[in-house]
Structure formats: structure tokens, C-alpha cells
Amino acid sequence: MGTAVVVGGGIGGLAAACGLVAAGWDVEVHERAPGREERGGISIWPNALRALDALGVGDAVREVGLVQAAGGIRDRRGRWIVRTDQDRMISRHGDGVTVLPRARLLDALGSGLPPGTVRYGSPVDDPGALDADLVVGADGIGSAVRRLVAPGARPRSTGTVAWRLAATVADPPTEGGETWGDGCYAGVAPLADGRVNLWAVVRDDEPAAHDLDALRRRFAGFHAPIPELLGVADPDSAYVTDLSWLPPLRSLVAGRVVLVGDAAHAMTPNLGQGGCLALEDAVVLGRCSTDLPRYDALRRPRAARLTRRSRLAGLVAGLSGRFPTTARDGLGRLLPTAVTLRGLDGVLGWRPPPV
Structure with missing residues (x-):
């Protein structure tokens, strides 16, 4: 196929490298950090497990992950607002929500790459100068590669911070x-x-x-x-x-440059889909690596829709005041579980495009 350089060695970068290697590309991954990210966990939803299956590591992730027994949203007293029926989810989508340490997911993705593919401690300060047939921006919400595709794009703060602990x-x-x-x-x-x-x-x-x-x-x-x-x-x-979140871009592609993951569509975590969409991106890129306009057509509308939906969910979750929060919780309880699960079909029903 040619040479591809992936800028960023996180979930999106390693997954993109897996997809491109499978498509016959000679791939290098450059990661600024000196080593692999170790902290935190990640929830893998059914759509992302399908992407991992397409990348050849789905079963490895299932082996080290834990399928959540139940889930949903409660009020501060512990009363359910919306409850997720995992058995119904598995029946409907083939898998439940699987949680695992982020490091184990990176291990699984890295296992599918030739030795020496990933270069840690290797920042790319001028992506436009890279000598490659394909440049993949997987360098996160502050992406330097994104400036080659959407120079005016800027992330927007939500006015909140997230703590992640173990x-x-x-x-x-x-x-x-x-x-x-x-x-x-x-x-x-x-x-x-x-x-x-x-x-x-x-x-x-x-x-x-x-x-x-x-x-x-x-x-x-x-x-x-x-x-x-x-x-x-x-x-x-x-x-x-x-x-922070990134308002939807007009294109994820410019010439030989393509964006995946948070570089393409950073979103708030309220749908649990940030890493999941990065895995989807990787599969589609691997199958459209010689037709980048098709990649853009397949990924951009979905990413834009879920970015907006996740931002709205974050605004609802973070409501302040007795009346708004009481109304929010009460309205949520009116939704039957089956209706709630059907409402996720547009998120979880994704399937990889044909090879």
C-alpha cells in the first residue's frame, strides 16, 4: 500500500495502526509520552467490541474485561432513574458493557502490531513535514495534526472537571x-x-x-x-x-492527512463513547485507507451526531437547582427500560463496513 505514520499511541493510534497493518501498510506510530498509559479504566460497549473483533483482538479483551452485571443512572439517594438491562442488551447487541483497565486494552491492540512499530518518547512537532503516503492524526483533543485539516477548530470547555480514581x-x-x-x-x-x-x-x-x-x-x-x-x-x-469537547468539523480529511479519535471528534464522556468511536474509526480507516473521502463520509456524520448527543447528556447530568434536578429525575423514571434500550440502538448498532 505504502507508508503510513500515525501520530499518537493511545487507543485510537494503536487501533488505527492495527487496521492499517492488516490492510498492507508499512506503519510507524509516534507517541510523545515516554511509555504506555497505565492509569484508568475504560468501558467497552457492544459497538466497540465489534470493532475490536474486526481488528482481531475482541476475544482477548473479553477475557480480561468484566461484563457489568447491571447499570444505569440513579439519584443521589440511590433510587434508579434509568436502569440498563444487561441481559436485554446482550440479546439485542451480542455483548454487554465490558470494563477493563486501559492498559490491558492497549496491550491487546499492541499485540497485533509488528515489533518496533510504536516509538515512545517520539514527539511530532511538525506533522506537515512527515515523509509518508498517509498521515493519521491520533494525537488527542489538542491535536497538532488537526491544524492541517481544520486550522480554525478549537475545543470548547464545559466548565467542569472530571476526577478519575481507583x-x-x-x-x-x-x-x-x-x-x-x-x-x-x-x-x-x-x-x-x-x-x-x-x-x-x-x-x-x-x-x-x-x-x-x-x-x-x-x-x-x-x-x-x-x-x-x-x-x-x-x-x-x-x-x-x-x-472539553470539539464542535463537529467540516471534514476529517485533507489530502493525505486523516483524523481519528479525539483529534477528529473529542466529546464529553457522558455516552461512554469516546474510546469506542476511536475503535470504530480505526476499522473504517483500515477498510477505506485508499479512499479517504469514503472514510469521511462514513465517520463524520455519526461522530457529529454522537458528539452533540453526549454534550446534551452532560448538560442534563450536571443540572443545578432543586426544581430542575427533581424534574430531570422524575422524567427519566417515566421511560420504560425497553424504550431506553431501543434509544441506544443508534449508538450500539454500528457494524463495520464491508471489506
């Missing part, structure tokens, strides 16, 4: 899910090794945005096990980021 307890929960409060929300996701991933989102102008003890106080009134898990969460595991 906790180890003697009796970990068997169910995951998210809990909505007043101007904040939090969630838990158990892992197969007994640890529990936590996330918490608060406004960026409050003490809890910067101080772990303040975060613990912020969620002290939430239902179990959120306060307990935050209380024993490992401070060294804490990873705090400003939540």
Missing part, C-alpha cells in the same frame, strides 16, 4: 452505573481484578475541582458505595482533567 475494597460492588446530583455526578465501574474505577464531575470553580478532601465532602451525602469508595480511593491514582 479504589480497592474487600467487598467490591457487582454493579456499575452513574449517579446524578445537584450540579455534579459520579459513577463506579468494577473491574475483574477486584478494583473499582470511580469518576466524579464537578464545576471547575468549586474547591472539589482541585482538592480530594473537598471532593469527598461534595459527595458525602450520596448513596453507598460512592462515599466509601472515595474515602479509600488511592490519591496516587487520581487523574483530573478539564472536560
Whole structure:
């Protein structure tokens, strides 16, 4: 096929490299960081597992991941607002939501690449000068490669920050899910090794945005096990980021340059689809690597739709005030589980295009 350089060695970059290697490209991956990302977990939804199957590593991910026993959204007292029926999801889409450490997903993707493909500690400061037939921007929300495709594109802040932490307890929960409060929300996701991933989102102008003890106080009134898990969460595991999103681009392609993952469509985490869409991108790119306009036509409308939908979900989750939050929670409870699951068909029903 030719030579391809992938800028960025995260989930989207390694997955894109897998897809391109399978298509016959000679691939190099350049990652700025000195080593592989170790922190945090990731939820892999059925659409992303189909993408991983297409990349040849789906079963490896299933082996190390934990399928969530149940999930959904609760209010701060623990009452269900929306409950996800995992059995119905599996029946409808073939898989449930599988949670695993991000590092294990990167291991699985890296195992499908020839030795020496990934070069850590190798920043690319001038992507336009790369000598390759194909340049793939997988360098995240602050992408340098994106300037070659959409010079004026700028991420937008949501005015919130996300904490991601890990906790180890003697009796970990068997169910995951998210809990909505007043101007904040939090969630838990158990892992197969007994640890529990936590996330918490608060406004960026409050003490809890910067101080772990303040975060613990912020969620002290939430239902179990959120306060307990935050209380024993490992401070060294804490990873705090400003939540931003990228308004949809007019194109994901410019000449020999193509964008995947957050470089193409950074979104808020409220649909759990950021990494999932990056895996979809990788499969489609591998199958459209000689027809980049087709890649753009297949990926851009879906990514734009889910980016907007995720942003709306984040606004709803972060509502403040007694009346807005009471109305939000009450309206959510009116939706039958079957209707809620059907509403996810447009997200989870994705399938790879023909080879």
C-alpha cells in the first residue's frame, strides 16, 4: 500500500495502526509520552467490541474485561432513574458493557502490531513535514495534526472537571452505573481484578475541582458505595482533567492527512463513547485507507451526531437547582427500560463496513 505514520499511541493510534497493518501498510506510530498509559479504566460497549473483533483482538479483551452485571443512572439517594438491562442488551447487541483497565486494552491492540512499530518518547512537532503516503492524526483533543485539516477548530470547555480514581475494597460492588446530583455526578465501574474505577464531575470553580478532601465532602451525602469508595480511593491514582469537547468539523480529511479519535471528534464522556468511536474509526480507516473521502463520509456524520448527543447528556447530568434536578429525575423514571434500550440502538448498532 505504502507508508503510513500515525501520530499518537493511545487507543485510537494503536487501533488505527492495527487496521492499517492488516490492510498492507508499512506503519510507524509516534507517541510523545515516554511509555504506555497505565492509569484508568475504560468501558467497552457492544459497538466497540465489534470493532475490536474486526481488528482481531475482541476475544482477548473479553477475557480480561468484566461484563457489568447491571447499570444505569440513579439519584443521589440511590433510587434508579434509568436502569440498563444487561441481559436485554446482550440479546439485542451480542455483548454487554465490558470494563477493563486501559492498559490491558492497549496491550491487546499492541499485540497485533509488528515489533518496533510504536516509538515512545517520539514527539511530532511538525506533522506537515512527515515523509509518508498517509498521515493519521491520533494525537488527542489538542491535536497538532488537526491544524492541517481544520486550522480554525478549537475545543470548547464545559466548565467542569472530571476526577478519575481507583479504589480497592474487600467487598467490591457487582454493579456499575452513574449517579446524578445537584450540579455534579459520579459513577463506579468494577473491574475483574477486584478494583473499582470511580469518576466524579464537578464545576471547575468549586474547591472539589482541585482538592480530594473537598471532593469527598461534595459527595458525602450520596448513596453507598460512592462515599466509601472515595474515602479509600488511592490519591496516587487520581487523574483530573478539564472536560472539553470539539464542535463537529467540516471534514476529517485533507489530502493525505486523516483524523481519528479525539483529534477528529473529542466529546464529553457522558455516552461512554469516546474510546469506542476511536475503535470504530480505526476499522473504517483500515477498510477505506485508499479512499479517504469514503472514510469521511462514513465517520463524520455519526461522530457529529454522537458528539452533540453526549454534550446534551452532560448538560442534563450536571443540572443545578432543586426544581430542575427533581424534574430531570422524575422524567427519566417515566421511560420504560425497553424504550431506553431501543434509544441506544443508534449508538450500539454500528457494524463495520464491508471489506
